[in-house]
Amino acid sequence: xxxxxxxxxxxxxxxxxxxxxxxxxxxxxxxxxxxxxxxxxxxxxxxxxxxxxxxxxxxxxxxxxxxxxxxxxxxxxxxxxxxxxxxxxxxxxxxxxxxxxxxxxxxxxxxxxxxxxxxxxxxxxxxxxxxxxxxxxxxxxxxxxxxxxxxxxxxxxxxxxxxxxxxxxxxxxxxxxxxxxxxxxxxxxxxxxxxxxxxxxxxxxxxxxxxxxxxxxxxxxxxxxxxxxxxxxxxxxxxxxxxxxxxxxxxxxxxxxxxxxxxxxxxxxxxxxxxxxxxxxxxxxxxxxxxxxxxxxxxxxxxxxxxxxxxxxxxxxxxxxxxxxxxx
Amino acid sequence: xxxxxxxxxxxxxxxxxxxxxxxxxxxxxxxxxxxxxxxxxxxxxxxxxxxxxxxxxxxxxxxxxxxxxxxxxxxxxxxxxxxxxxxxxxxxxxxxxxxxxxxxxxxxxxxxxxxxxxxxxxxxxxxxxxxxxxxxxxxxxxxxxxxxxxxxxxxxxxxxxxxxxxxxxxxxxxxxxxxxxxxxxxxxxxxxxxxxxxxxxxxxxxxxxxxxxxxxxxxxxxxxxxxxxxxxxxxxxxxxxxxxxxxxxxxxxxxxxxxxxxxx
Numbered sequence: 001x002x003x004x005x006x007x008x009x010x011x012x013x014x015x016x017x018x019x020x021x022x023x024x025x026x027x028x029x030x031x032x033x034x035x036x037x038x039x040x041x042x043x044x045x046x047x048x049x050x051x052x053x054x055x056x057x058x059x060x061x062x063x064x065x066x067x068x069x070x071x072x073x074x075x076x077x078x079x080x081x082x083x084x085x086x087x088x089x090x091x092x093x094x095x096x097x098x099x100x101x102x103x104x105x106x107x108x109x110x111x112x113x114x115x116x117x118x119x120x121x122x123x124x125x126x127x128x129x130x131x132x133x134x135x136x137x138x139x140x141x142x143x144x145x146x147x148x149x150x151x152x153x154x155x156x157x158x159x160x161x162x163x164x165x166x167x168x169x170x171x172x173x174x175x176x177x178x179x180x181x182x183x184x185x186x187x188x189x190x191x192x193x194x195x196x197x198x199x200x201x202x203x204x205x206x207x208x209x210x211x212x213x214x215x216x217x218x219x220x221x222x223x224x225x226x227x228x229x230x231x232x233x234x235x236x237x238x239x240x241x242x243x244x245x246x247x248x249x250x251x252x253x254x255x256x257x258x259x260x261x262x263x264x265x266x267x268x269x270x271x272x273x274x275x276x277x278x279x280x281x282x283x284x285x286x287x288x289x290x291x292x293x294x295x296x297x298x299x300x301x302x303x304x305x306x307x308x309x310x311x312x313x314x315x316x317x318x319x320x321x322x323x324x325x326x327x328x
Numbered sequence: 329x330x331x332x333x334x335x336x337x338x339x340x341x342x343x344x345x346x347x348x349x350x351x352x353x354x355x356x357x358x359x360x361x362x363x364x365x366x367x368x369x370x371x372x373x374x375x376x377x378x379x380x381x382x383x384x385x386x387x388x389x390x391x392x393x394x395x396x397x398x399x400x401x402x403x404x405x406x407x408x409x410x411x412x413x414x415x416x417x418x419x420x421x422x423x424x425x426x427x428x429x430x431x432x433x434x435x436x437x438x439x440x441x442x443x444x445x446x447x448x449x450x451x452x453x454x455x456x457x458x459x460x461x462x463x464x465x466x467x468x469x470x471x472x473x474x475x476x477x478x479x480x481x482x483x484x485x486x487x488x489x490x491x492x493x494x495x496x497x498x499x500x501x502x503x504x505x506x507x508x509x510x511x512x513x514x515x516x517x518x519x520x521x522x523x524x525x526x527x528x529x530x531x532x533x534x535x536x537x538x539x540x541x542x543x544x545x546x547x548x549x550x551x552x553x554x555x556x557x558x559x560x561x562x563x564x565x566x567x568x569x570x571x572x573x574x575x576x577x578x579x580x581x582x583x584x585x586x587x588x589x590x591x592x
Contacts, residue, residue: 074498075458076467100491104470107455111424111462116552119423119453132556138354139449141345143561150552188467189498192485197473197495209591215341233592242365245511258489266591273341287589289581290567296345301565305584307577308569317578325582325592 003036003092007059008082008106010097011042011050012073019097019158021165024057026121026158027095028169033126036092039063040173043081045071051175058171065178069185075105076188083112084180091153098157100257106157115152120276122162135159139275140298160257160280197258198251202236209235210264212255212282215242216271216292216311223248225315226270232322238262240269240278256281270311274299291315329383329440329481333374333407334430334460335367337391337398338450351557363398366445370508372515373475374443375406381477383440384408388433390418390426396531403526404518415535420548423451427459429546432539435464440481442505446471454507461505468505469498473512477502 007027009020027038037060042051045068054062065085069077086094094109096102098120110117122143123134130147133156137144148154204210211230217223223243230237238255239248255262256278267285272278274290274297282288283302290303291314300306307314339345340360348355363371374385387402389395390413399410411433418429434442442464444457454470461468473495474487481502488496489509518526536543543549568584570577585592 075469100471100489103454104458104488107423107453108458108462108468111427111459117422117424117453117455118553119455135452136561137450137452137558138339138345139341139452140561142347142354142558144558145556146553147556148552149554189469189486189500192497192499194490195487195495195497197489197493241511245365245369247514251511254493257491259493261492266585266589287585287591289585295569296560298561300567300569301561303565303567304589305581306567306569307574307581309574309577313574314578317574318581320575321578321582322592324579325586 003031003034004089005031005036005038005093005095006091007038007040007095008102009040009042009050009054010099010101011044011047014044014047014049016050016053017097017099018165019099019160021057021168022160022163023095023097023158024054024059025165025168026124026163027093028058029163030093030095030124033124033131041065041082041085043070043078055173055175056170057173058169059173062173062175063178064175065180067185069187072191073101074187074189074191075108076186078105079109079112080184080186081180082109084184085178086113086153094153094155096155096157098159102157106155110155113153113155116148116150116154118146118148118154118156121156121158136276139273141273141296159276198254202252204236204238204253204255204260204262207236207262207264209233209266210238210255210262210285211235211268211270212238212240212272213243213249213270214240214272216273217243217248220246220248222312225312225319229268229315229319229322232319235266235268240272240275269299269303270315272299273297274302329377329381329477330438331374331378331383331385332388332434332437332439332442333371333385333402334388334442334444334456335371335398335402336364336389336445336448337361337395338364338448341365341449347558352555353558361394361398363401364445364448366447366508366510368515369510369512370443370445371402371405371407372513373508375516376513377441377475377477381481386411386437388430389413390429392419399531400526401518403529404522405516406522409529410531412531412533414533417536417543417549418547420551421546422551422553423453423455423459424552425546425550427456428463428550429536429539429541430456431460431463432541433534434460436539440503442503444505444507446507446509457505457507464503464505466504467500468507469500470507471509472506473509475506
């Protein structure tokens with residue numbers, strides 16, 4: 001039996017989210033494994049430009065549901081629309097980019113459709129028993145291989161950078177208009193506005209050198225030596241989320257998916273284990289140095305240089321070495 | 329307001345992880361367990377909202393007997409009582425199975441608000457809260473960074489985290505399920521008085537039968553996901569690990585950053 005794969009792309013104010021194309025790539029890969037056809041499904045209001053962009057990929061069709069009630073995302077409107085559309089077409093797979101928006105409604109959709117849910121997928125392969133999905137567990141320290149069972153569609157959300165957008169096959173896909181019955185779309189929140197999370201002074205996006213500190217520092221009063229290293233290097237000080245959540249540094253120093261995205265020449269991560277939410281904010285750095293006492297910390301997977309050790313010993317030693325090398 | 333808070337007990341973030349003999353999960357022996365980080369913030373938010381509105385918090389958890397320790401801590405922090413779903417049948421579930429069981433337990437009482445963390449630091453499905461909402465037929469919100477209850481308690485103004493340092497503000501009707509993100513408040517410490525009082529507070533235990541569910545509908549049996557194995561991630565990295573005492577390693581690293589990488 002041929003499978004229908006829907007890639008539910010994400011747009012905001014008519015612009016495609018960059019991970020939408022990664023989800024298209026994941027859908028295409030899946031289609032090659034399970035003998036299926038891939039359609040992109042685009043929800044929103046006045047999204048013609050995004051639809052045109054999607055039409056440039058190898059897809060069965062770009063299916064567009066354009067409705068004023070879908071202009072601002074609400075989980076209720078998006079799940080009710082997709083539930084109605086899926087009831088008609090019965091897709092076997094629904095592939096979403098794993099974003100702050102899709103995680104707010106894909107799980108509930110899986111439940112409403114009586115399907116299964118595979119969140120945060122980083123890979124997929126096929127063996128004799130069927131599809132095996134890979135996803136991070138233990139905050140990225142381990143990776144699980146999982147499979148789904150039971151009836152209903154399989155809903156997956158694919159993690160950032162797992163399926164490179166530049167590998168998505170291009171083509172010419174027709175754009176089709178979808179409709180749902182009047183009264184189907186059920187908004188469940190009233191959007192009041194968008195505000196800056198941290199109206200701060202610090203712009204790390206232009207910094208050439210960054211020293212970033214993580215949970216491993218242990219306490220606010222132990223950050224001093226890390227600041228000293230940043231000062232010796234002439235670097236900006238950044239931090240991963242736990243440091244900010246604990247109130248050890250202000251939120252405008254946060255680097256990661258919910259903070260700033262940086263791409264310095266040198267990124268030195270001290271006591272940062274490297275959860276994906278942090279990595280997406282700094283993996284564009286030219287040279288990454290990791291200092292962590294756990295050799296298994298995911299930060300070492302993307303680092304160019306590493307020292308396995310206690311940052312409270314290594315960081316002061318680095319400060320001394322930098323001063324020595326610079327003849328201070 | 330009557331508020332239910334769901335918490336999960338997970339391995340401490342500093343724990344050395346070893347893979348269990350069957351290769352399907354970690355070996356829990358000698359591992360220190362703590363309340364999941366974002367759940368601690370959910371509990372704090374629940375306690376604060378209950379104090380402001382003159383209500384109470386009932387804390388729920390699903391997991392083995394060791395979870396009593398986490399519930400006892402929540403009671404010491406100020407929760408009125410606790411409900412533990414510790415029956416063997418509940419264990420090993422995905423978020424769909426766990427959410428179904430928790431929704432059934434929560435649904436036996438009247439609540440105005442259910443709070444959970446946004447994501448667990450072990451399985452990390454990030455979806456149990458919205459599954460609970462789906463079963464209860466309530467609206468929900470994920471990655472919540474702020475909650476203001478309307479004066480008449482009929483709704484709430486919610487701040488939700490978006491990407492790239494922005495937050496979205498919206499209003500939803502209560503009852504609802506809110507999945508709290510770490511960092512929106514400052515979790516309190518337990519007082520000695522609280523710890524003493526907690527000893528007299530109730531931890532009710534429930535099995536599938538108490539919730540009108542069969543053992544096959546919950547836990548591993550009711551799961552739509554099967555974990556085949558866990559392993560260290562395939563290391564694609566090519567990091568040069570610099571060995572030696574801190575002072576020596578530091579000198580070598582600085583030298584390499586100057587001469588090899590040319591970034592200093």
